[in-house]
Every structure is written in structure tokens, then in C-alpha cells.
Amino acid sequence: MNVVRLHIPAAAEYLDLVRLSLYGVASKLGFSYEDIEDMKVAVSEACNNAVLHGETSATLGQIQISFELGEGKLIVKVKDDGPGFDYQSQQEQSEPPDGRTLGELQSGGLGMYLMQALMDEVTVNTEQGTEVTLVKYV
Secondary structure, three states: OEEEEEEEEOOHHHHHHHHHHHHHHHHHOOOOHHHHHHHHHHHHHHHHHHHHHOOOOOOOOEEEEEEEEEOOEEEEEEEEOOOOOOHHHHHHOOOOOOOOOHHHOOOOOHHHHHHHHHOOEEEEEOOOOEEEEEEEEO
16 A cells, blocks of 8 residues: 655644645545545544644644555545544534534534545544544545
8 A cells, every 4th residue: 555644733824735735646546526625624624633632732743644545545644642632522522413503503523523424434543642544435
């Protein structure tokens, strides 16, 4: 399996590099424009999470992104070395907003819902930092 790796500072201004890299890798694998746009949203949400939760101290942390090119699929892993976050709590909040009024919605958790809605598989490992694995099949 071929792997493309990218390490960026955990800051929002570097996320465009991730989206550009994703576009290049996904187009080489033959994904449609619509699938690539969906993946860009999901990967951006994973990276936003890493920016928010990835700092280990007062200094800016790093985010490691890998694009694993498999047979008929693309696996994107977004990892930070921060203290992590309560994934179970976020998972419980990731339900679609069924018939709620805008005032009843809680902030947070919608990024997980977006990742799950746009990708074929999503897993989260919070043992050492946080690693979000996103899989999309061609």
C-alpha cells in the first residue's frame, strides 16, 4: 500500500494544504468530484478537531495526516498528540437534529456526524492523542 504523509502545525491556516493534498491523491485514485468534495469536508472536520484538541502545552502542536492508497479505497488518518477528548460524549451528541428547534441544539458533536455521513467508515482512537481514521471506497 502506498502512503503519502503530511505533518503540519496544529493551526487553522495550514488546513488548506491538507485539502489540496487530499484533492491530488483522491483524483489520482479516480474519485468523482462530488466524492472528493465530501472527503474534503470530512477531513477538514477531523483536522479542526486536531487543531482544537491537539495542543500538548502552550506551544503549537503538530498534526500528522496520512493518505493510504489501497485497492479501491482511500484511508485518511488524522492524528494529534494532544490530551484527546471525550469521544463517547461527542459520539452521543452526533445524532442528526431530529425536529429540534435551533435553540435546543447543542454545539459540538456535529463534526463527528458530518464525518460519519460523508465517509464510508470512521473510527476514532484516543489512546495516545487522538487518531481519526476515515475510509472512502471508489
